[in-house]
Amino acid sequence: MSPEIIGFISIIALIVLLLLKVPVGISLLFVGLTGTTLIRGWDVAFAQLGRTPFDTASSYSLSVIPLFILMGMILSYTGLGKDLYKAVDSWVGHLRGGLAMATIGTAAIFSSISGSLNATTATVSKISLPEMEKFKYQPSLSTACVAAGGTLGILIPPSVILILYGIQTREAIGALLIAGIIPGVIQVIIFMIIIAILVRRNSTLAPARSEQATIREKLLTLKNVWPFLGLFLISIGGIYLGIFTPTEAAGVGAMGAIIFAFLSRRLDWNKLKQSFNESLRLTAYIFLILIGATLFSQFLTISRLPVKLTSFVSGLELNAYVILILILIVLFILGCFIEGLSLIVLTLPIIYPIIMELGFDGVWFGIIMVMAINIGSLTPPLGISIFVIKGVATNIPVQTIFRGAVPMIIGMIICIVLLIVFPQIVTILPSLMK
């Protein structure tokens, strides 16, 4: 059996295991181990199995995940999240779907202090989902907002993936980071329009207040939002004034949340303990998936399936735009099985020269590529964002989350089409910078 065929069969095996209720991380681990054994032998697979979990778990850049989650947990357990949503409700609660739109906004705000997809998604989930549930939003809509909003994390700077893209391709990193801003904003608008359409077609998705809050009520709610705003200002200020790195921002944010919570007398011993408890549960849960995903991606790499698929599509003698779209489809399919960072390093050496040859702009493609990968994080079988949300909202069936995300995925595709038709959306800010 050729390695590519082993790779293909393994993907099917993975789907079967997942459907048989084997935990996601375990399925990935098992298929990765078996596949590597078939291609490279037991000794190699065994060595890889021993090295990968520890190496993945001691990665400095991944430390943002537990720390950012801790920040979100503390904001949630001390009721700061609740106050935020009360305030938002008093301002936009009379609009149907207003809270859902506000969640997209919240996600955009968190995206500007987090460079990681998983960290953004987990934190926004923890803050928003319980609140939207209280306001009687349907889970399919509330989780869709969080899933969609979380993908903004790598489009709006800081962004770990865009920096990696720059290092891999030697495209200007400054330009890449700035280039993501307008597409990020457009993406936010599209998500909001989709929410508006969804709630108009099905009003049970989201309730609306019968009457508007008075100005006085609106202003009063703001006084409880200051810890949240303060924390955000410290984080974004610290990053942009050069006091700390985006990686460090997660640690500072967590510490800041603890201090703010103490200052506003909202944090007792019990809540503190619960916050830590939940943070660790979610961290262990996400990392078991990440460890499995790393092993699985190392196996798929060795199977050469991603490389063969990408080379095949890139080598076709077709119209430039057709090849571009085929490449994006391949990225999207691979994104269903491989996590974003690995996918970039795996496919870029093949894709990037082709994209250059076809005459496309490298910065522009970086943004498009990130958006295609983002879609992969929302689709089964390996939709990492969806699993992160499921980890927070354990009572919501995972298929409800996947199904809810479909309209958002359509929105993301619309956004990509817009960027292909009007590449200036991406290139204008970087060109102004020069």
Add this chain to the structure above:
Amino acid sequence: MDSIMKQLSRVIHYIAQVILLLMAILITLDVLSRWILKAPITGTVDFTELGLSLVIFLSLAYTHVREGHITIDFVIERFSTRIQWIFESVINLLITGLMLLVAWSTCEYAIRLFYAHTVTGDLRIPLFPIAMLAVIGTILFALTAFLHAIHYLQKVVHSNES
């Protein structure tokens, strides 16, 4: 046995919580000290890396105690409860086996790290003991899964008798 395991993973879970808190404190102090005093705290990166791995491996078992690892259940839900229990039992046996393999192979990795004298960059903390703690965390995870498997088997057997 069951309660000892629960106690043990709870204690370990507490340790993980303290480490996570220390990570947040240390990173913040490092940032402040570098910004104000121009004197970063040497070893913050080392501690963050090792702390992260401890936090993860020491929490795996406890998360499984609470059956917190994600599953997709809409296919299995269609079967009878009894068949679901059998599935749970088999899956937990699979987890036990896999995690024992992970523990064994990580242990060999730890031994290689020991003989290679591998340490962290700034503080020169040996990696070997940290990797061994990861092995212990993984074994606890395996044992927890094993207890789950037995638990579900007992349920199956019990439902047969009644």
Add this chain to the structure above:
Amino acid sequence: SEGIASTGSQHNLIISHFLPGSHPVQTQVLQGIGNEIEKKTDGDIIYELYPSNALGVAGSQYDMAVTGEADIALSVHGYSPGRFPLMSVMELPFLAETAVHGSEIIANLYEEFPSIQEEHADTIPLFLFTAEPAQLITKNHRIESPEDVKGLRVRSPSPLANDILEALGAVPVSMPMGDVYESLERGVIDGAMVPLEALYNYRLHEIAAYITIGNFSATPFFSVMNKEAYYRFTDSEKQVINEATGIEASIESGSVFDVDGQTGRKLAKENGAEVIDLTEEQLIPWRKALDPIVQAWINDMENRGYPGQHIYDRAFQLKAELKK
């Protein structure tokens, strides 16, 4: 079928490294070596390249060659701290002047010192090399004398460079290379000690305003082969592998770094950066400040039972001998 070492005597070398797939160490050096081996063995030995840590993190590449996860691995010695104490001789100040120069020194040291060979004993070393020496790049501070570095926060490339920076009165900051761009741009750090190729390969030329050239430290790299993979080959195949690697490969690897370094320097200059080439006279206070570092390194090695003094002396002898 292609791609797997199953049919008869055909072997497929899995080559793994941490650099991007577009890096000339892959596109020129490793592909060049792979093609030569493939050609001279009539396709009995083929190869597959796995860049960007696709198979494992940079600090584990050596271990991957030990276990056979990779047949050939390439990475930086310093990414596995503690494992190669003697190799850090290359990180001492004012030794390597270019990457080729450093690569020749390291290749000769390896040939001459059994204690250095011992550090690589669980693999078959194919070639060792260095990047071009690290310089100081800064965004807002012009650096000419050690006085100018005092109090600046500078990203350090290695534990030994921490000591160098501290001896100069700077504040060494540890962070992954991926964080350097944003940190330098926003002022989390005032400067970075990096080889000039980083100006090109990590896009730091977009930010650096001053570049002070003093050859402060050079980073050693290894390319090693799994032992079983090597011993599996026939004598003539081993011969082909030996010929394709060795000191020529060291020099070739060094030269691609030198080329990238020149590119980085050019890009930074075009972007308005000022390059300060420290003269022998200007270097005097730098040497004085950094002398204790050398002595400390020698003492540390001697205390651990290694011939530190001997290796250091020979390295500086080679420095003079190999200068073009």
